[in-house]
Amino acid sequence: MEAILIHYMAPIMFASLVVFLLLGYPVAFSLAANGLIFALIGIEFGLFRPDFLQALPERIYGIMNNDVLLAIPFFTFMGLILERSGMAEDLLDTIGQLFGTVRGGLAYAVVFVGALLAATTGVVAASVISMGLISLPIMLRYGYDRRLAAGVIAASGTLAQIIPPSLVLIVMADQLGRSVGDMYEGAFLPGLMLGGLYAGYVLLATVLFPKFAPGLPAKAIGYREDDGRRGLTSLAVLFVVSSAVAVYAMRDSTTHGADYVVFVMFIGIVFAFCAAVINWLCGRLLGLRFLSRLAQQVTFVMVPPLFLIFLVLGTIFIGLATPTEGGAMGASGALVLALIKRRLTWDLVRQAAEATAKLSSFVVFILIGARVFSLTFYGVDGHRWVEDLLISLPGGTVGFLAFVNVFIFFLAFFLDFFEIAFIVIPLLGPAAERLGIDLIWFGVVLGVNMQTSFMHPPFGFALFYLRSVAPREPYVDRVSGMRTEPVTTGQIYWGAIPFVLIQCIAVALVIAFPALVMHYKGAGARIDPSKIQIDIPPPEIPPPLDLGEPPKIQ
């Protein structure tokens, strides 16, 4: 009996973990308790020395010591400050005006702004709530299909999960033992691709069902010239001139790839911003303007997020800052932006700091729980049991990837990404590495997959956030004066389903085209030597890397 128990200790421990977690007691403590109970059993059976648990404080000290985790409070704090500084509102308002008359224009604006916010904050709640408050009422006013409107808002909000700087990528990099900067570079193109897929879905919907997403009537569009023209030409000219100036300024530069894009973007923004400021001053003092109102407005709202993207992602990509430093700079930048917009109050900072402190605390405590659990689980060779189990899956690498992705997809119904990242990922990592899978690529695939945990009806958090701001009762629209029906919970759920499918397609695309991720290795990188010794060459092996393609920003 005792021998059987010792032999099957790891599977028993794993099964009891599932029961403990499903009880609904806070995850951090259930995990830790599971580890402690089995440690005591192990000591009783003589598997461990009596002083086995003495290792615990050192493990917690190791977590404190980890600089990478510091990026979590920084990016959270930055996101919370930005969320209340009105950046999302300004962007949605202006970009909505810009795309408004196109069929499906508001939906494209939501995807575009969602991606832009994602590249600055990394907090899902902020994006979904802002877009639900601002864009949803306008979409309902002009007769958008409620399912399409709800789905596109919820899904675009979750882009914050996969487009860097996102919390999930930090945690993933930490758990897989890879650098956060590499994870960010690897996730960038897949993130943009997802935005593209969402926009593609909107296009498809408008082609098949034109009534689902009508363009706004021309009279609903603001920022016009005095003679009634929209001033799009002026915007196009400003864009082309700024790009040309930036490229010209960089003609002698020796930088290439991501660095080049980052610098060009920075110069272009500064130029466009200066032009808009001069235009504004001229208009004020002389009554003469050389840019249209629309062009000026678009420049003013686009500069803060683009500047933050430069400050945070740009500096990380070109190696100027570590992700932790980038986070700190971004948080300071967000404070400065809020100050300039005169939205910075002590109360706002206090609320953001308190929310950040609690979030950091529960996230790190899940990690503490996971470490206490893993001390025992690894002690009984549980990691080896899982690894052998995974490696013995039929189909080698392909079988492994298929199994893991289906597994995570279903786990995402029940768990959110912190739990998956801290409990499941450390068990999958070693097996993936033994199969010769690049861990950054593996992390990005799982990241795209885990994004569905926000969209799965009925527990997806993005759906829940949207539900909390979407109208529940019929209401009279402020502008049109028409009675508007509420958005039902069923409509939100149905709206999310196509995007869950898109997510599955994206997972398949990232698996099929590893180059989307592998460019993180940059110029001069060769295939990892560890990969050459694989018995069954998996189709996922990265092709000789594309060296020219820089991650596109914007």
Added chain:
Amino acid sequence: MQGLLRLSRAIDAVNFRIGKVLSWLILVVVIVSATNATVRKLFDTSSNAWLELQWVLFGAIFLLCSPWTLLSNEHIRIDIVNNLMPKRWRDGIDVFGHTFFLLPLTIVMIVTSVPFFIRSFAINEQSMNAGGLPQWPAKSLVVIGFFLLFWQGISELIKRVAVMRGLIPDPYTASAAHSAAEAEAERILAVAKTDDQ
């Protein structure tokens, strides 16, 4: 029971204060870290003491704010099965969890981390990095954090038993993460409304 509830209120008040005050450290860490990064780039110099201060402060935040997070019921739960159960069962699970998961964990952590701290304190253990901070203050945070968490566990246990006996109203509304999301939405709505005016 009234005496215990008074104890629980006292514990709550202390941990609530500690959490509220220490959350300001987030702002301090942001400033320290941003300054470190700027100084490193501009003057090509850095101080190990200031770099280490970053993670010591972060350690203080997550360890010492965790009792407050527990008090506000914001430690994540997997509430899928839990939500289907009758309220009495859920209360029972909390009592069980506090007694057999949380309290034993905090006791084990206190028992192991006190000698861990004392060893460090006795030799006035210094940082491995030149010019770094002494190590024992950071190590003391582990002891203090779990000590506070132990008392918060006692307080939560008292409150849960009192709730089951109908002595006090349930301090938790709906499920925690969801109510946090709703509160967040309300805050943003409030900001949006003041902008309209």
